[in-house]
Amino acid sequence: MSQAPIRFGMVGSGWRSEFFARLARALPGRLEVSGVVTRSAARAAQVEAEWGVPAFRSIGELRGTRPEFVIASVPWQITPEVVRDLVEQRVPVLAETPPAPDAEGLRALWAAVGGVTRPGGGGLVQVAEQYTLMPGHAARIALVREGVIGRPTSVQVSSTHMYHAMSLIRHTLGVGFEPTTVTAQAFIAPLADPLSPRGWSDDLTPRDATTTLAFLDFGEARTGLYDFTDNQWWNPLRAGRIVVRGSLGEIVDDTVVRMADPRTPVESPLVRRRTGTDLNLEGSEVHHISFDGQVVWRNDHLGASLSEDDLAVVDLLCRTGAWVRDSGPEPYPLADGCQDHLLALAVEESARTHAPVTTALEAWATR
Numbered sequence: 001m002s003q004a005p006i007r008f009g010m011v012g013s014g015w016r017s018e019f020f021a022r023l024a025r026a027l028p029g030r031l032e033v034s035g036v037v038t039r040s041a042a043r044a045a046q047v048e049a050e051w052g053v054p055a056f057r058s059i060g061e062l063r064g065t066r067p068e069f070v071i072a073s074v075p076w077q078i079t080p081e082v083v084r085d086l087v088e089q090r091v092p093v094l095a096e097t098p099p100a101p102d103a104e105g106l107r108a109l110w111a112a113v114g115g116v117t118r119p120g121g122g123g124l125v126q127v128a129e130q131y132t133l134m135p136g137h138a139a140r141i142a143l144v145r146e147g148v149i150g151r152p153t154s155v156q157v158s159s160t161h162m163y164h165a166m167s168l169i170r171h172t173l174g175v176g177f178e179p180t181t182v183t184a185q186a187f188i189a190p191l192a193d194p195l196s197p198r199g200w201s202d203d204l205t206p207r208d209a210t211t212t213l214a215f216l217d218f219g220e221a222r223t224g225l226y227d228f229t230d231n232q233w234w235n236p237l238r239a240g241r242i243v244v245r246g247s248l249g250e251i252v253d254d255t256v257v258r259m260a261d262p263r264t265p266v267e268s269p270l271v272r273r274r275t276g277t278d279l280n281l282e283g284s285e286v287h288h289i290s291f292d293g294q295v296v297w298r299n300d301h302l303g304a305s306l307s308e309d310d311l312a313v314v315d316l317l318c319r320t321g322a323w324v325r326d327s328g329p330e331p332y333p334l335a336d337g338c339q340d341h342l343l344a345l346a347v348e349e350s351a352r353t354h355a356p357v358t359t360a361l362e363a364w365a366t367r
Helices: 015-026 041-051 059-063 079-088 103-113 135-146 162-173 308-324 334-353
Strands: 006-011 031-037 069-072 093-095 125-127 152-158 181-191 207-219 222-229 241-246 249-252 255-261 264-275 285-291 294-298
Touching (some): 006 015, 006 059, 006 308, 031 059, 031 308, 069 308, 079 093, 079 103, 125 334, 135 162, 135 241, 135 285, 162 222, 162 334, 181 334, 207 334
Parallel strands (some): 006 031, 006 069, 069 093, 093 125, 152 222
Antiparallel strands (some): 152 241, 241 249, 249 255, 255 264, 264 285, 285 294
16 A cells, blocks of 8 residues: 655745755655745745645644644754744754754754654754765765775765765765864866856856865865865856775776776776667656666656656655654754754865864764
8 A cells, every 4th residue: 555645844935945846746646745834925825826835824834734844945044943943843844954054053953952852763853965865976875885995985076065065975984973174275266157047148258266175084094075166066167076985996976996806906887777868768867877787776756757856855855754754764864964064164164264174073973
């Protein structure tokens, strides 16, 4: 017997909330939006007309729709307030990234809600960090955890910014909450920027763009390298890159190098089965990723033709649903979200002050 769709509510009606609502429409058998809380009557009417979901003016009204969890998708400064309000009402929360805007805000939020747990286990507050669930990253992390390249020792990420990149570095290396020394610098150089969230600019005039480089020393021979240029997500002139190095090999993007025997280094690709090209009529989507004939990541939502980022967000929502139904672990604990942003803030501070920054062992480390 199939389970009922995972039913979630949202506080906030910005572009990120629209993202979640769109995915629920794409997968009506898996996901369902019970309602959205927004600030004005005019925006509520617009949400109901355009998204096809009920809109409310208060969390109390939203609770009446019986969501299994609520996504706090509001501006950074407001997130802690919304999270505390939901926790006071014992509602499981999936807080957008980052869970608070600065280090003091992270500490205050943890002090207020970090110790609140669900009857089924785990903290009542989780964080909507999906990057480790993106197909390529999930496949690489799976290989690392299988020991294919030995003990992971360094991760270089040049694709996404700040807390998202910190999440990838930490989880690929298996790093927890230990003090970390961060050394960062920012550089300005001309770069054309033809594409942004607003669309194509039709302008190839190079303008100043900032690139931030940061070296993170986690101790025990584990390091991270962060490399991000303004608007790198969208700019087609700056490709993404990830390198994972281990004691017995390395992964560079979708190529794995390791030893087959003491004298035989071999390379193997991570291969996506992607349909919809040439005469293939199965639809345009990725089906799975394999490594030497072994499937290391699989699309559980075939038929919806979702992008890889969409698939990661759906995976996160489904994991959150499994957790609130006591059939799965915490999807992404608040402690991890706090640590990711703490490291991101250290990168910004080091780049600003031109001096190394060492993070402390925070209260959430003993969760």
